[in-house]
Amino acid sequence: MRIIFTCLFLLTFFSSFAQEEVKPEVKPVVKIDSLYREDQFYFSVTYNMFTDIPIKFKQNKFSLGLSGGFLRDMPVNKSRTIAIAAGLGLSYQNYYQNLTISQDGAGNIIYGVNDSGQFVSNRYRQYSVDLPIEFRWRNSTYESTKFWRIYGGVKLSYVFSDSSILDDGEKTYRINNNASINKFQYGPYLAAGYNTWNVYLYYGLSPLFDSATTLSGEKINMKTLNAGLIFYIL
Template sequence: MELRNVFKSDMKQSLHKSNNMRLFFSCLFFLTIFNIFSQETTTLDGALKVKIDSLYREDQFYFGFMYNTLTNKPEGLSQSKLSTGFSLGFLRDMPVNKNRTVAIASGIGFSYNNYNQNLAIYKSDQSPTYSIINPETTFNKNKFSQFLVEVPIEFRWRTSTYENHKFWRIYGGLKLSYLIYDRSIFEDDQGKILVTGNKDFNKLLYGTYISLGYNTINVYAYYGLNSLFKTAKIEGDPIAMKSLNIGLIFYIL
């Protein structure tokens, strides 16, 4: 009987030691796996940060809404109604410094500009003629509008980082625009005069622009460097009007 008790006691101690050893090796195995996993996660996180930083660009879609005015106007020409326009497109960002706060960007877009004014455009013998509408003449509408493809080329400065896309910016540069559609319309109580495809308009327009602001919303201004018209004249005097567009532009990543 005593022998059996001694044997049972020895068995219990052996089982207890075996369980302790199993628990010890299980904990050791778990800690080893956790350490390996942690090292892999740290390595992956580091690699991810390097990858994001190395590819960081401010490639952006843009949308602008402008108020359009005219400069170098011929005598008697005035804008009595609000003239508006809009533009949209995409810009490819090319950073030139290590911190990626300075860049050059270019892209492609489209713009529509509308000009309400008192320059009447008629078509006589298939050639447009131009005259300033008499102030005493009553009319419902007189405007010309243009639809253009535009290629902006800009220099960029900003305070952005790859972790923060809310930043201050100053962008400016040169914009080339090609006229693909134009329409002039004069409307009074007697009817409507419509002129499209006016060859007197300059097909290629260019000008300087600047946009500045914070985050998504920015103030924008564009000044045309060449005339909207190429060969148009009023009583022998060339029409050398240029565009000045002021408004807001929105950048979306």
Template sequence: MKFLIKIFILFSFFSVFAQDIKKDSVVVKVDSLYREDQFYFNFSYGNLQKIPKDLNQIKFSPAISVGFLRDFPLNKNRTFALAIGLGYAATTYNHNLYQYKSVDVSGNETREYEILSEDIFYQKNKQSLHYLEIPFEIRWRNSTFASHKFWRIYTGFKVSYLFFDKYKFVNDIQTIVIKNNPDFNKLHYGCYISAGWTTWNAYVYYGLNSIFKSAKIDGQDIKMNTLNIGLQFYIL
């Protein structure tokens, strides 16, 4: 009889243990449907490309971007995915490209551009650009539902809409402010890649079209685009 009681207790234990495993397996099945929906933030250096002769960037030209990305996994392990998002981006360029307004013989206001020589003193000469952006990403990561520590390579294409811009020049004689300059391209687009471990990711963006639409120096079009290099952070 004691032997039978022991056998009964043993089978009861295994039965409870099996039920726990079954419950855990159900949890795994549900939790495995996770998405990498994320807020993102990046901080980078805006390096102007295809610049006119004698144009130089002065000091540091910071760029920031912040927004949200919706994740759409493509495979069972959810290691491959697409993502689309919405965000805000701002870049400030400190350079020696001088801007001012002039009026032609017909009374139409235009904007003129010159390169400031080194012997001209000024306290400030900067251009600020503010965009709404829509990033589209192709994603690879070796993450699991149980851990947010993983390697990732996210590459994508970004379309940005310029909704506000401001140029400011300051020296001892005058202060010039130009807002919403129509010479800028309203739509800007480019490719980027973000790769790294967990929160820390290297970030590179290359603009495919010019920042300016119709600006000229000495009759030559200004066709500058931008290369941004920095860090991108993803936060669940």
């Protein structure tokens, strides 16, 4: 009988111990995607300038440029540090300068370069649809979204709206969708930096005005130059 009670006691003890035993927590297995892409939204802020300018041409105030869009990333090597990307975006470019655009009594457009004291305000602005195509290098990994990058490419743009506004103190000349503006514009650009912050530079290869546009008998060969910051957001 004593042996039976001893066995029952041991069974009760071990049963209680087994119930109180804490089972280890089973953590879910997180699968890391090694086939990542740097598909990104981008947004840029730039200071706008011109190159190949006419004599006595000057800019005044701050000429602001804004652009944004989406880029599709297509890696071309196994480590995915080299890629090609193409995308679609929109741009707004604003220029304050002393190249005036007005009209005579017959409605003909007249171009001039005037001192700032000869007018109250003068600016040109345009809106475009952009197609950026770029070659990408970065030292990113699938475990980190913070990395160094150098992206270079070509941007093709179609200007779907433009306007120049000149206030000479007596009359305001507003010319919308000037037929002399090159609607198709293009040029190379470069973006480089770390993580979200990157410097950006774009140089237009196509003149702003068509070949028939002249100033004092000389062709206006002005090209755009934009410098600023570009931000990439996954």
